[in-house]
Amino acid sequence: MAFAAVQCELMKRSLQEVAEAVGARLHGDGKAQVSGVASIVTASAEDLVFVEDEKFLASALGSRAGAVIAGGFAAAAASGKPMLISEHPKLAFARAARLFRERRGEEKVGGHAPCDSDARGAGAAREKVHGTAVVAASARVASGAVVGERAVIGEQAEIGEDTQIGAGCVIGMGVKIGAECEIYPNVTIYAGSTLGERVIVHAGAVLGSDGFGYVRDRTTGHCEKFPQVGRLVIEDDVEIGANTAIDRGALEETRIGRGAKIDNLVHIGHNCRIGENVVIAAQTGLSGGVVIENNVVLGGQVGIGEHARIEEGVMLGGQGGVLPNKVLRGKGVAFWGTPAQPVREYLKQLAVLARLGKKK
Numbered sequence: 001m002a003f004a005a006v007q008c009e010l011m012k013r014s015l016q017e018v019a020e021a022v023g024a025r026l027h028g029d030g031k032a033q034v035s036g037v038a039s040i041v042t043a044s045a046e047d048l049v050f051v052e053d054e055k056f057l058a059s060a061l062g063s064r065a066g067a068v069i070a071g072g073f074a075a076a077a078a079s080g081k082p083m084l085i086s087e088h089p090k091l092a093f094a095r096a097a098r099l100f101r102e103r104r105g106e107e108k109v110g111g112h113a114p115c116d117s118d119a120r121g122a123g124a125a126r127e128k129v130h131g132t133a134v135v136a137a138s139a140r141v142a143s144g145a146v147v148g149e150r151a152v153i154g155e156q157a158e159i160g161e162d163t164q165i166g167a168g169c170v171i172g173m174g175v176k177i178g179a180e181c182e183i184y185p186n187v188t189i190y191a192g193s194t195l196g197e198r199v200i201v202h203a204g205a206v207l208g209s210d211g212f213g214y215v216r217d218r219t220t221g222h223c224e225k226f227p228q229v230g231r232l233v234i235e236d237d238v239e240i241g242a243n244t245a246i247d248r249g250a251l252e253e254t255r256i257g258r259g260a261k262i263d264n265l266v267h268i269g270h271n272c273r274i275g276e277n278v279v280i281a282a283q284t285g286l287s288g289g290v291v292i293e294n295n296v297v298l299g300g301q302v303g304i305g306e307h308a309r310i311e312e313g314v315m316l317g318g319q320g321g322v323l324p325n326k327v328l329r330g331k332g333v334a335f336w337g338t339p340a341q342p343v344r345e346y347l348k349q350l351a352v353l354a355r356l357g358k359k360k
């Protein structure tokens with residue numbers, strides 16, 4: 001069974017139902033039904049589109065879309081097409097997309113093969129664990145969970161209700177995964193890690209691996225491995241991109257806060273603490289012991305040295321660098337460069353350098 005086989009079909013919803021779910025005001029036929037979201041160019045008659053800028057409203061209204069989510073500027077527009085008016089059209093659009101993808105229990109397992117009775121963990125539903133999966137006898141797989149081909153579920157692991165484990169995943173001993181999680185193919189979760197509810201982990205990610213910690217013998221120069229016996233805790237509603245690696249704590253824990261969104265190819269070292277609703281773009285690297293407070297945004301290819309702290313609400317631009325033990329503070333302040341500094345100061349310095357270059 002390919003992982004895609006367990007993805008639910010999109011469900012049709014009335015526009016009235018969508019409007020109530022996303023907190024929008026409905027203008028038009030509330031009984032009309034839609035089943036998905038799309039761009040203005042590719043939309044069909046069963047799709048929703050959204051418009052944040054008034055200059056694109058005419059294109060949306062002239063598209064094949066069944067309805068348009070738009071800002072208050074569209075409230076007085078003359079059109080036969082239903083509209084959902086929202087203060088935050090893009091957010092309402094995202095919530096509508098999630099609404100369409102709500103799962104129906106009878107659709108989740110598709111037609112994949114049943115498991116052998118000796119390959120089921122305690123509580124595993126026979127028809128939802130693929131026959132090639134290996135589930136330890138002491139593991140607990142909720143009846144609504146799905147386990148794909150060749151997945152391995154270790155001793156004493158716990159898989160929550162409506163969670164999907166993709167093909168080829170390895171879930172280590174004692175791992176706890178909450179309800180409604182999506183673990184895509186070939187994810188490896190090391191022993192003792194904990195994932196909350198509604199966590200999404202994309203293909204190839206490695207969670208809870210050993211941190212990069214060594215102690216050098218001053219006599220021989222040989223590097224001895226420092227114990228990596230802590231754990232990894234990932235809170236609810238986190239999304240982790242493909243091929244991202246997050247290390248366990250060395251002696252304590254690495255923690256990823258609720259609602260954090262982590263892009264592909266990110267590395268987070270041991271003992272890091274990532275706050276709530278943090279956004280981290282691709283190819284960013286965090287050394288051990290870094291603290292990222294709530295609502296921080298890190299651009300692509302950011303590098304942060306060990307034990308640095310990024311305080312709440314800071315924005316750090318792409319390829320920005322923070323030296324070890326440094327602190328960046330200033331809610332809403334954008335930083336850039338290496339070593340990182342407020343973007344206005346950085347741009348002034350670039351301007352000075354440019355003038356000096358011209359004089360030379």
